[in-house]
Amino acid sequence: MQNLRKISLRKSVGVAVREYPLGKDAVDYLLFVDGKAIGTIEAKAQGLTLSGVETQSRRYTDGFSALPDAKRPKSWLWPERLPFHYITTGDETLFESLRDPRPRTREVFGFHRPEWLRHLAEKSSLRQGIHNMPPLIKDDLRKSQIDAIGGLEASVRDDRPRALVEMTMGGGKTIAAVAHAYRLLSHAGAQRILFLVDRRGLAQQAVDEFTNWQTPEGRKFGELFVVQRLTGPVINEASNVVVTTIQRLYAMLQGNEDFDETREDVSAWELDDSASPQLEVAYQSKVPIETFDYIFIDECHRSIYGRWGQVLDYFDAFQTGLSATPAKQTYGYFSTNVIDGSTKPNVVSRYTHDESVLDGVNVDFKVFRIKTQIGETGSTISGGEWIKLRDKRTRKLRAEQLDEDFEYDAAKVNTAVVAEDQLRTVVRAFKDNLPTMFPGRETVPKTVVFCRDDTHAEDVVKVIREEFAEGSDFARKITYLTGNSQQAIQDFRTDPRFRIAVSVDQISTGTDIKAVECLLFLRNVKSRLLFEQMKGRGVRTIQPADLRAVTGDATAKTHFVLVDAVGVTDSEQAWVAAPPLDREPSIPLTELLGTLAQGVDHDDLLTTVASRLSALAGRLTGDEEAAIKQMTGGEGLRDIARSLVQAVSPERQLDLAHDLAQAAGEPLPAEPTTDEEQALVARYVEKAREQLVHAATEHLADGEVRETILAIQRNAEQVIDRQSVDAVLGAEFVDDGKAKSVVESWEKFVEEHHDEYVALAAHYGQPQKRRLSYDDIKALSLAISVPPHNLTPTRLWEAYAALEKTRVRGSGERKLVDLVSIIRFTTEQADELEPLADLVRLRYDLWLEEQSSAGRSFTPEQRRWLDMVADQIATSLSIEKQDFDEFPFRDRGGLIAAHRAFAGGLDDVLAELNEKLARA
Template sequence: MNEVQTRVEIDRQLTAAGWQVQDQNQLNLYAGSGVAVREVTLATGRADYLLYVDQRLVGVIEAKREGTAPRGVEAQLDRYLNGLTAEQRLSAWRREAALPFGYVATGTETAFVNQLDPFPRTREVFAFHRPETLARWMREADDEPAAPTLRARLRRMPALDRLGLRPAQIDAVEGLERSLADARPRALIQMATGAGKTFTAVTSSYRLLKYARARRILFLVDRNNLGKQTLREYAGYQTPDDGRKFTELYTVDRLSGGGLLDSSTVVISTIQRLYGALRGDELPDVDLDDQAYDSYDLGSPAEVGYNPQLPPETFDLIVVDECHRSIYGKWRAVIEYFDAFVVGLTATPVKQTLGFFQQNLVSEYTYEQAVADGVNVNFDVYRIRTEITEGGQKIEAGTVVPLRDRRTRAERYQELEDDFTYAGRQVGRSVISKGQLRLVLETFRERLFTEIFPGRSTVPKTLIFACDDNHAEEIVTMVREVFGRGNQFARKITYSSRRDGDNPDTLIQAFRNSPEMRVAVTVDMIATGTDVRPLECVFFLRPVRSATYFEQMKGRGARTIDPADFQSVTPDAQVKDRFVIVDAVGVTEADLDEAVPLQRHSEQQISLRDLLRKAGTLTADANEVATLASRLSRLDRQLTDDERAELAELGGQELRSIVRGLVDAVAPEQLNPATQAGPEAVRDLLAGALRPLAANPQLRDRILEIRRAHDITIDEVNVDTLLSAAGVPAAERAQVTVRSWHDYLDQHRDEITALQVFYEGRGRVSYDQLKELAARIARPPQAWTPDSLWQAYVQLGRTVEQAGPRGVTDLVALIRYELGHDQELRPFRTTTEERFRGWLLRQRQAGATFTADQVWWLERIRDVIAVSVEITPDDLEGAPFTERGGIDGYAGAFGNRAEPLLTELNQELSA
């Protein structure tokens, strides 16, 4: 854009935001609430636009050429905000002060600064604020001059009333408020499943609305059934000051088809529903649109435009629940549209989550900590292995087998002309093995009251994860048959439940509260967030590749429950003190990853037919190529040997080779350089990968024919064989942990500073470096704490149980022991105290004597090193040293030896 085009675009954006744009020679300050006047001379230069709100001069816009960095214009903008003539000051909102509101705009980028903030800081905004917004801010500043803005009020929050809050919730609320007081735009709260993330968010919401006078809060949920759960949490929240319910004081609504209500103070929505509202779409019924937003694949990342019904300043705070999911990818533009603080809640942050929230992790509360505090219960693993699950099976030629259409579920029968061999990984997806399913469930039934929950007689509440909806149907049928029970005993709860005539919310409620419903079978619907406290068995009949997703699924069983409530649905139970992962597919033994999913479009959004058509015309973009690779890879796994050979002959190479070419083309190491080189380079790269398909219409047609004909094969003839069924011993799990810990140290030795120190033997490790390491290993897929690692060594008999949990500094002992530097694994404090005694003995043998006062200092220095790895002069200005004068008292006690003594103790005690 040239300068003229920039001005035209800024005029358009101002008009869209409700401003009347005028020239100075046609000035009419009564034309609207907000008037933007072009090209006005000030005492310090010529401003591109002056802003009037209700006939009072309040701000300046400085227009710059597209590509100009806003931060480089701040000094010029500041001169204009302070540069009114004497005559202009007569119409200014505050005659003796600078104008409060400043913008730098290029037509494609807009930056804003509010001089009323305690520490005015420029921030990017999607669009100019509306005149009525500035008018409201002016009224707020007039009403409370000491704290004229939201950011000012956030710095004056009263102390938190801690009554009724768990320590982790206190840490989270206070950590968030410190972050908000510092005006950090994004903050992340990590809190274990069941530890009260939503209650924490409601507590923060109440405090921000009451004390900071925030206007409106948006709470984004993963699915609509979680929105209902969140609404109940707000409605049930009792305010700590006068005991009234939150909803008696503030209006809490779910975003409905009618759009945003003016009276709404808290708005609950899914991000896809919010996206539809921003686009002006007609929103579906709030109770029908019920899928996780990861299931709503977009052709490309969401793009949003200005919507005057939902301007960027609509919300002051956005809370994103389950924020480990894809908000930071395809949906992030929806969040970044709003000029609001963003707070993420998750039990399982991954690298992309931390990146989106700018590494601002304001509180951490791990699953292990929650178990130690009694907030969550721990788990055991019961592993069931069968011959078919492990190695697949063969159906002999001549057998008549049922084939089921995936979409219609219509069945037909076909006599096999050749042997049909399938792998274990196909079970549950392209093959339903009745024998495998029956054996797994019969084994579960037979061992339930003898090995898994000995002495019990009521089937515990059990959640079974299936591969897909067809698989879930088979499981429900088989559960009822194996246990000899009726429809109410086991139910399917999936996204198709509503379509099939059931209300998923009613089913989930029954699963929580009904003594009759003991088993629920799901695919993804109850995988994250949904609260079913009596749940005692999490049963995996489907594999999981994502470590984060596995942690979320596993977490469904972790929640505690009041004993009376527990016994009301499971009468023969006393107290829920654990849950059991029943693993029938090896998910607890698999190497899980955090890779970005290859498939970036859903079946509903773009079909395989359309993907192949785009391949033929070379019009598929990178996302479509990635999705095509995912679809073809999945198809390749389902092919028979004959089909695979036929496609290889047609294509001149195996289908998996074509898939590999597609995957390589969209890999960052190839796609990023091509993107930088320009559109033609990207087109050439993708066209080269697509050529085997584009140049072979017969291959494309045959792929579609095979895909259409590829039904689910139902194996009714093979009886499965039980290989083993047993609880996984703690020692075996500990062995896996220790082995994985050793491998982790070796793999990350060059990228984590604390590990570099140990491997290279240079200097001492600092407490901050150990904290960084602790934070890294606490994330999935490891999810370790120093205490959980230590307990693994205890289980293996390599060290002894110690009183109290192990802390960050014990990572020193764990690393030194694993690297062979120490022959015995002992707590860091124990080692520190032993080294201190040895150092003191050597000092006395050398003739040194210490007064009682000096010994007091030395022992306290030892204690600091034991918990912090090192001591610094700054530590001497804190407790307990201030009792004896702090750093001055220390200097007086040791004289010239004071400084070298600290260095010597650091070297001797933390070596």
């Protein structure tokens, strides 16, 4: 700050000169940067409404231009105009940039640094650059993501400070945000973007999403931009994307360098801080208000409107909320225009759970209700009985004798009272009914159990292990009090032994575990929004092969089961956000289609049929899909399902009703108030529904189409017979002569063609120096599969097993790579015929022993990577860098995480394992 008489513009990069005369008036402060005038500050009394004095700052621009050339200071950009203007009362500050395409004031927390004003004067800002964006490259983006990106860019072009993307769980919100961030950084002039997550555990997941996203140039996002996960008090000056929690951000603004990281472990969904006072924020020079241009608030929740509100408003940045379950407060916060107080929500795109199910992005769900006597009504402990009392913090037990009867109701179960038999009864009922929920399955599906608190979770884990007669690998607790909860979550994703995860909040929001097929609620949930978040842990689709990798007897994930043991689904309020499409889960598809054909068309029937068709669409073969489309004129099962859901959509019905009424010369009122107007609207809505339902059910009214659909369903499903009792009629090898002819045909092929196929030639040359590829084996397999040979690895294995009983290990369906073992056995390079996976595992164990003998040790994290590499070689004959983009490597962080684990030595390790484990 300087007085005009003592002006010294070279003392600092930025100088504010008091009472500088501009024409007839003097501006309160004239701002200089690098000795040149750049803007003004108009100071007003506290409590004054600033919007009424906005024009006054413009007068100073006119006054500056009216100064004689000889008295006018040098200025930035324009010789006669100043680009930047502030109006402030000390409590409230407005800022205006005349460089913006449509200049208007916006509220800011404080003043920008002089260096930032210089940057705005020299280069295009985000508000300018957004108007020069290239077309969006839509490859690998879903329509919902394309709509979200387009809506967000339109919102920024309109200079709307806040926007909301409403997208269901699993809909791809994060990828949409990454693609949008890429465009802002690459083309719009954004410098740094903040991505706020709900808790620390989700930060690394977000970093991986950003880092590994493939940009349109074919390079990964992390190769083009610096992505920083904030783990300390300093933001990297080179960072382009910063990922953190609002708790850590607040600590930085407080200058708190001793931040307790455990505060980031509790989800804000679990905290009821609505009554807490708002946290005060003061200007922090190390974190200026222009630190971020753009802020993503992932899974935005109520805390941003209350206690933490000032933390976000501190930054002069656009704010975008990403939410699957917005509440009224959410819509209010993300209003169209914050300054004028408009409450119209600026929702730039909306993608519902129903739409995601119909698109095959998510799966639908079914509810299985478990009720127990104590769980519904409570119980009574008789006076005189000895009871145990447990300290909730220490879990220490003490005994006490009751003086009188002790009654408790259902609400106290597992809170004030632990009814051990009630919990055991629920778990036993869950276990006993798994065959009903998942017919034909032996393996317990990946299940998440939601508990009240950490103490409750301890009890649940103990009972589950006892009732299922399993060990600690089978069921584990994952809460924020667990040591390394993120490693436990990763283990749950990839370890086939880990079947049941017992959690309080660590898996309730944001955590992506696609293989989960069952959710067990042992706690009630007061918040509908939290319930939707918890329910979202089961919706994700997964490739059948990836599902079988962790749940061996699963075929495909067509839905998940929500097991309710506490009545969380009893209230209709529970279904406000996203009820299941399948409202009639116990009625078979053949009966549903028959009812529909008879003219019944109530909403529950239509949505249930839509759910069944959508699930069946995920199991169609190419020929079956072609057959359906041929009969319907090009529409698939998902198209029919989508039409059924749209037919019962109130919004779609109302839109069509307006069109019908307009065409009939009876335009409908926007907001009907009288009985006559409401009756008119109801009449046209009913007409609209009739038209929509008639069009949606057109193909299903055709008996041939219905029969084709039912035939496809029968082909896709198996009948589980639990009643018939079988008896052994015989057990012996049959037709050794046929087995001999199979082996002779194979050995003749090997003898005649060993020079033509690399897979054979490698075993006739120098096998120890030749490494086969999967393509080599595939080429050989194709050659022997055609007439006159008609050979497969399984057929050859069975033939050798019939002839060489004592020298063949393993049975059943063989993998393609087992041809390597068959070749080794045929060429007498192996005394026994054993699965290639066993051979690779033996070589791997020997290699580990060699490393240990040589003094080389591996950390537990490195061993996990090495085990996955060995498994990959066992199934594919090699490990390549592109494999790290696939399951299970992808779920552990991909190639970047692997390089980090081996500190730069990964390439040598991969080359060595390829050589040692995959040699011919």
